Amino acid sequence: MARLEHVNITVADPDATAAVLCELFDWKVRWSGPGMTTGRTVHVGDETSYLALFSYGNPDELRQDSYRTRGALNHIAVVVDDLDATEARVKAAGFRPGEVHDYEPGRRFYFVEANGIEIEVVDYS
The missing domain is CATH 3.10.180.10 (2,3-Dihydroxybiphenyl 1,2-Dioxygenase, domain 1)
Known part of the structure; x- marks a missing residue:
């Protein structure tokens, strides 16, 4: 394993x-x-x-498009138990979450944190 x-x-x-x-x-x-x-x-x-x-x-500023640059980080995914509560915390912290998507295998949204890193937040329950 x-x-x-x-x-x-x-x-x-x-x-x-x-x-x-x-x-x-x-x-x-x-x-x-x-x-x-x-x-x-x-x-x-x-x-x-x-x-x-x-x-x-x-650190230098971000100078590449992560989805087009081989070996670059596209996003980090974090699994949560309560998507709505996490979305509220993300908003309260001053970030702008994207639209919530509900498709198999779970509900999710994305936001970009202060370093330009995209984070996916997903709830599989």
């Missing part, structure tokens, strides 16, 4: 991004500290998986 443990993404401010994700998804900071060779990293998620939020210290 194999499972995904983490994904490492570059953000402007790992601590600020972690705070928002913890608020939206009820996640916890699992670890934080200096990056392996430079910058700062914050691990945020639950006991089984997490996002490693990394900042080199002076």
Whole structure:
């Protein structure tokens, strides 16, 4: 058996991004500290998986179209138990969720967080 443990993404401010994700998804900071060779990293998620939020210290702005650039990140999907409550938290945090789509296998919406990363929020119940 194999499972995904983490994904490492570059953000402007790992601590600020972690705070928002913890608020939206009820996640916890699992670890934080200096990056392996430079910058700062914050691990945020639950006991089984997490996002490693990394900042080199002076990240460049997004310069590519992730859906057209091979190897680029298209979006991160987060499964929730209550799509409507999560959508309300996303709005309260100042983000603009897209339209809710209801098709197999679940209901979902997408929004773009402060670093330009698209997040899909899905409810399979």
